[in-house]
Amino acid sequence: MAHALLRTSAVVTAAALCAGLASASASAAAGPHRGALVSAEHLRTLSSGQVAGQLAAAGYEHASVRNGVDTYRLVYRTVDAHGRPTTASGLFVLPRTGRHRLRTVSYDHGTTSYKGDAPSTTGDGFAPAPALTYGAAGFAAAEPDYLGLGLGPGVHPWMNVPSEVTASVDMLRASRAFARRHGRELDRKVLVTGFSQGASAATALGRALQNGSDPWFRLGALAPISGGYAFRTAEIPALLNGGVEPKSGTLYAAYLLVAFNRLHHLYDSPAQVFKSPYDETIEQLFDGTHTGEELFNSTPGTIGDLLTPYGLKLLTDPPERFAAALKVLDGTCQWTPKAPTRLYFSRNDEQAVNANSTTCRTQLGTQVPLIDLGTGNYQGSRHLGSNVAGTAAIVRWFLTLK
Incomplete structure (x- = not known):
């Protein structure tokens, strides 16, 4: 499910990407520890006003902006879709506040196929805007690029849920290690969200955290947006019959x-x-x-x-x-969350048909609210518009949670 697949890509020089890939690949053999940091690069320091301006330019709301942020590209050790050691990259956002202990948001992004469109490598405002939103609201925000995107070697295994989960868990581990170097501590309860491809990744990540996939992190809340949760029964038929x-x-x-x-x-x-x-x-x-x-x-x-x-x-x-x-792929909603959970969708979504979300809600349980974000759009897409509206709604909800 897309955010950048159908849009003109941001420019990242081939030389910079190739250098980063070579460095990350060479470092992968140096140690087997999943989540260990390979490198960390400071990208930007933004004041609260600058964040608000960035979000407005990207078409996102900025009412929740409370502070400035620092953004970083982390490269870390993880495993590929076959369980072999590799590296991946991601965007990490730290709020410019005096707080030592930070509540943590993990955001999984939507579909892209170009390495330069990943959250940590793009100059485009759409992909990093959710992480900026959460960081500027006072959270630490981790947004993995997934395997094979950003500075990750190889090709991206699209919609491969197991590797989305390992890349996301290991991004959280790398983020925690990096935050500690800066005198900050990440709360163990992770607020998990994601959009489109990242929505099914988020539901699978939530299940993994609830089941103890990491010794430190646990699921604190779950809020996916407009996911492709039912490919066999909902999405593929819609691809073929004109529903998409x-x-x-x-x-x-x-x-x-x-x-x-x-x-x-x-x-x-x-x-x-x-x-x-x-x-x-x-x-x-x-x-x-x-x-x-x-x-x-x-x-x-x-x-x-x-x-x-x-x-x-x-x-x-x-x-x-x-x-x-x-x-x-279609099993990410087949569990019962113990943490607060909400599902978000956009009515008459032209890409992730609504049957995906209703199926997921049935599987997770009727105790989970299914929240209609309406019919707003982003650059003519109701699907993309749901990410904009959903991010604004979710940051408000996360701020109310204890």
Whole structure:
């Protein structure tokens, strides 16, 4: 589910990315400790007025701004989708307050395919705006880039829930270690949120924290926004029947098949799944080095123009290996939260159809409020607009929690 996939990418120089990737990859072999810091780079110091200006320019509310912030790019040790040591990066925001002990927000971002669009590497205001919102409200905010994005080596395993969880947990560990170096302590109760792709990542992270995946951190509250929680039963049917905006649906179908093939071997050749001429280019377009604009301009407008009959059959009747992978993806809401939980969605979302959120609410339990954010939009997208409205609503809610 997208935030930057369909938009022009922010510019990050290839030289800077390659240098960071080489450094991070070389350091990965130096030690096995998940969450250990590899490097920390100070990005910006912003006054409260500057944060408010940044948020306003990005289209976000700034009523909750109370203080300035310092932002950092952390590179840390984690594991890849196969459990092998690797590194990942993320954005960490510390509030400029005198408080020693800080309440902590973990925010998981929506879909992007370009390394330079990740929260810690983009100059675009949309991706880092939630972390800035929480930091300027007085929280410490951790926003992982996930595997293969930002300064992470390799390609991004899109919608791979287990690696989203390990990257998020390890980002929290790295953030705690970094905060201690600056004389701050992160509260063990984590306020977990996320948008779109990051919403299902957040529900899975909440479950992991509740189940003791880390010896220090625990789930303090959960508030995901507009997630793709039910791909097999809700999202994929909507991609195929027009319930999802056609161009968005085409890109999601392509990303799903390319990313899942890399992990689960769904096809032997792109030509089995993708029509000519896209079979020659589609996998390269999702290698992390192509901007959202390139991806948009190099793909057709409908799924029917992209996929072969076999490609369509993979989606309508997934073989056993694909079905098993989708079951993991669709299982992030199958638990009962013990911490305060709210689900947020946007009515008639053109990308994450509402059946995703109603399914998740049924699975989590009727005690969980399902909050309609209305029909506001961001750059013409109701889906993106839900992240803007949801972030404003959630920071207000988090500020009321003890």
